[in-house]
Amino acid sequence: xxxxxxxxxxxxxxxxxxxxxxxxxxxxxxxxxxxxxxxxxxxxxxxxxxxxxxxxxxxxxxxxxxxxxxxxxxxxxxxxxxxxxxxxxxxxxxxxxxxxxxxxxxxxxxxxxxxxxxxxxxxxxxxxxxxxxxxxxxxxxxxxxxxxxxxxxxxxxxxxxxxxxxxxxxxxxxxxxxxxxxxxxxxxxxxxxxxxxxxxxxxxxxxxxxxxxxxxxxxxxxxxxxxxxxxxxxxxxxxxxxxxxxxxxxxxxxxxxxxxxxxxxxxxxxxxxxxxxxxxxxxxxxxxxxxxxxxxxxxxxxxxxxxxxxxxxxxxxxxxxxxxxxxxxxxxxxx
Amino acid sequence: xxxxxxxxxxxxxxxxxxxxxxxxxxxxxxxxxxxxxxxxxxxxxxxxxxxxxxxxxxxxxxxxxxxxxxxxxxxxxxxxxxxxxxxxxxxxxxxxxxxxxxxxxxxxxxxxxxxxxxxxxxxxxxxxxxxxxxxxxxxxxxxxxxxxxx
Numbered sequence: 001x002x003x004x005x006x007x008x009x010x011x012x013x014x015x016x017x018x019x020x021x022x023x024x025x026x027x028x029x030x031x032x033x034x035x036x037x038x039x040x041x042x043x044x045x046x047x048x049x050x051x052x053x054x055x056x057x058x059x060x061x062x063x064x065x066x067x068x069x070x071x072x073x074x075x076x077x078x079x080x081x082x083x084x085x086x087x088x089x090x091x092x093x094x095x096x097x098x099x100x101x102x103x104x105x106x107x108x109x110x111x112x113x114x115x116x117x118x119x120x121x122x123x124x125x126x127x128x129x130x131x132x133x134x135x136x137x138x139x140x141x142x143x144x145x146x147x148x149x150x151x152x153x154x155x156x157x158x159x160x161x162x163x164x165x166x167x168x169x170x171x172x173x174x175x176x177x178x179x180x181x182x183x184x185x186x187x188x189x190x191x192x193x194x195x196x197x198x199x200x201x202x203x204x205x206x207x208x209x210x211x212x213x214x215x216x217x218x219x220x221x222x223x224x225x226x227x228x229x230x231x232x233x234x235x236x237x238x239x240x241x242x243x244x245x246x247x248x249x250x251x252x253x254x255x256x257x258x259x260x261x262x263x264x265x266x267x268x269x270x271x272x273x274x275x276x277x278x279x280x281x282x283x284x285x286x287x288x289x290x291x292x293x294x295x296x297x298x299x300x301x302x303x304x305x306x307x308x309x310x311x312x313x314x315x316x317x318x319x320x321x322x323x324x325x326x327x328x329x330x331x332x333x334x335x
Numbered sequence: 336x337x338x339x340x341x342x343x344x345x346x347x348x349x350x351x352x353x354x355x356x357x358x359x360x361x362x363x364x365x366x367x368x369x370x371x372x373x374x375x376x377x378x379x380x381x382x383x384x385x386x387x388x389x390x391x392x393x394x395x396x397x398x399x400x401x402x403x404x405x406x407x408x409x410x411x412x413x414x415x416x417x418x419x420x421x422x423x424x425x426x427x428x429x430x431x432x433x434x435x436x437x438x439x440x441x442x443x444x445x446x447x448x449x450x451x452x453x454x455x456x457x458x459x460x461x462x463x464x465x466x467x468x469x470x471x472x473x474x475x476x477x478x479x480x481x482x483x484x485x
Contacts, residue, residue, distance in 0.1 A: 050445035150442035152409045153459065154418020154425055154434045156360070159353040193344040203348050207341060242340065242351050249339040272419075275353070 001125040005219025007212075008186040009118065011125040017180040017332070018131065018172040020288035021066030023058045025140065025166030027273070028285065031266045036289040037167070038065045044141060044166065051151075055084065055091045055139035058168035058281070063095065063135055066170040077101045077172070078129035081120050083112035084137045085164075085280055086146055091137050101133070110205075110234050111188070111309030112136045113169060113284035114328040118185030120173050121330070130174055137168030138279030147198070147314055160200040162236050163273035165265060169284025177335065179296055184220060184331040188212040190311065192324045198310075198317050201325075202239025202275060205308040208325040209235060210246030212306055216329050217252055224254040228300040231291065232327070233283035233307040234262035236276035261286035283307040292332075301334045364424030367417065371428045375401055398429050405430035409437040435459040 004010045022037045029040035039061050041047065046054035059082070067074060080099055082092035083106040096103040108115040116134035123129045141151045143164040149155050173182060191211050195204035209232045217223065224230065235243050240260040247254050261283045262276035287305050294300050306329040317323070340347050379397045382388040388396065408414040414434045417425045425431055436456050443455040457464065 052445070145442055149459065150438035152412060152415050152434070152438035152441055154409075154414045154416075154421075154431060154438070156419055156422035156426075158355060193341060195345070200352065203352060206348075207344070210341075238352055242348050245340050249341065 001122055004184070005215070007189070007215050008184055008219035009122055010184050010220075011121050011182055013125045014175055014177065015121040015124045015173055015182040016176060016178040016335070017182065017292065018072075018174050018176060018178060019066050019070035020172070020292060021062040021064065021069065021170040022285040022289040023061035023065070023168050024281070024285055025058070027140070027163075027271065028165060028167055028265060031271060033265055033286065033290045036293055037285060038062070038289070051139060051141040051145060052086070052090060055086070055137055055142050055168075056094055058139065058166065059084070059091050059095050059135055059137040059170070060098070062137070062168040062170040063099070063133065066133065066135075066172050070172050072131065072172070074099060074101065077131055077133045079104065079120070079123055080133045080135075081106055081116040082135040083107045083116060083280065085109060085143055092135070095135070108307075108326055108328060109309030109311050110138070110278060110280050110282065111307040111326050111328045112280045113233070113287065114185070114305055114307035114330045117171065117173070117182065117330050118187065118328055121182040121185060124173050124175060132173050133170065134173065135168060135170035136280040136284045138164055138166070138281035140164045140166045140279075143279060147312065157274060158199050159274055160197070160202065160236075160238050161274040162201060162234060162262060162276055162278035163266065164279040165234075165277045165282040165285065167279075167281035167285040169281060169288040171288050179335055180292060181333045181335050182330060183333045184216070184329075186212055186216040186219060186329040188215075188327040188329070190324045190326050192322050194322045196317065196320070196322045198312055198314075198323065200238060201234075201278060201310040201312070201323070202236040203242060204239075204323040205310050205325040205327070206235055206239040206242035206246060208327040209233075209239070209243045209306050209308045210250070212327040212329050213243075213247050213254065213304070214250045214252060216304065224252050224257055227257050227302050227304050229259060229291070229303040230254050230257050231264075231287070231303065231305055232258075232260045233305075233309070234276065234278035235260045235308055236262045236274075236278065237268070238275050239308075264290065295332065295334050298334070303332050305330050305332065360422050363420060364422050366424065367421035368424035368428060371401070371425065371430055375428075401428070401430050402433040405433040406437040409434045410441065414438075432460055432463060435463070
């Protein structure tokens with residue numbers, strides 16, 4: 001492994017995606033990417049007693065599918081990296097209690113998907129692990145309950161709000177050559193341009209995404225046309241065009257290859273999801289499901305996934321602080 | 336060359352943000368809020384007409400009925416949808432108050448009856464009570480002063 005430029009890790013020894021697992025809730029199942037998920041629950045409770053258990057069920061399912069597909073067993077996993085949106089990362093930590101594998105818990109809000117993938121890839125590339133499992137999850141109701149109001153509370157949300165994706169994505173990385181290779185990871189810095197509205201996280205996160213994308217281009221000496229797709233995690237209808245403009249201001253026009261997972265996962269015409277999907281689960285299930293399928297089909301050869309995270313805290317919002325945000329990018333290549 | 340978006344970020348991004356639908360929301364709030372009040376009026380008339388209440392004391396059973404209805408609608412997952420449509424129209428009437436309590440109670444049921452339901456029930460409604468009592472106290476004082484001096 002080598003540090004390229006200022007913030008980018010190049011995985012020089014070959015890190016490959018062995019298998020992936022995705023599990024989602026009912027709203028995601030009704031969306032346009034329905035057929036790309038490995039498993040979907042038909043109720044938001046995921047057949048569990050409470051929301052927190054429901055989210056854990058999602059992650060358990062995703063991990064189970066991922067391990068099953070790889071043909072390995074849990075014992076073969078050298079390190080497990082996971083994170084979610086909840087206080088004390090309870091989904092990840094309690095899942096690790098079940099898995100009993102060496103465990104690193106990471107939190108980067110909705111950027112956790114690429115944070116875990118990037119760190120897992122670096123561990124493998126350096127020989128600290130032969131196979132690493134990276135998982136993230138989010139659940140609409142656990143997120144609502146923690147960051148906003150009780151799920152049944154009749155408050156009105158503005159159109160700039162996003163809809164937290166109920167889903168968990170998991171991937172297993174190792175040195176064994178497969179069809180998808182992890183090439184680079186660009187680690188973001190925390191950006192904050194003063195947005196304080198927790199119902200407009202697209203505006204808050206766009207600068208972080210733009211910063212990481214531009215830094216990635218500089219570090220790797222690449223240009224937008226070197227990618228078949230540059231996709232951000234959950235910038236929504238508000239943040240996605242802002243991000244595109246911010247990147248353009250720095251001299252890179254990504255408009256031809258740019259998209260956003262939060263826009264891909266739902267049909268905003270027919271599903272009441274405000275300005276799009278959000279949450280760690282959003283970029284994870286879209287990337288590990290839909291995008292990898294398209295790579296295997298040959299639609300994309302090289303993609304840059306920029307998971308965007310609003311490091312939001314309800315307490316800090318009430319103390320009138322603005323929202324710090326971060327984005328981590330990972331390059332996946334077809335082999 | 337034009338300035339960069341990030342130089343004046345908060346102002347420059349306004350063109351990307353959806354405009355708050357103030358007028359439409361007012362109309363919706365007016366209609367739904369009005370309908371809830373109309374329902375209250377019908378219930379009051381019913382209590383007066385069929386159950387022997389008077390104009391004066393029909394208010395309490397009316398409120399109790401509306402609270403019951405709102406709690407039921409919260410429980411079956413409908414009130415939050417009404418709330419998204421109606422905004423203040425369904426938040427301001429007593430049904431909104433009942434919804435804030437019932438939704439918090441349902442949400443925290445998993446943490447037990449005492450520390451979950453009972454502790455969190457007033458999480459949202461608490462501020463309404465605090466400011467309701469404080470403002471009633473202040474208005475009461477003003478009214479008293481007015482009576483004494485004029």
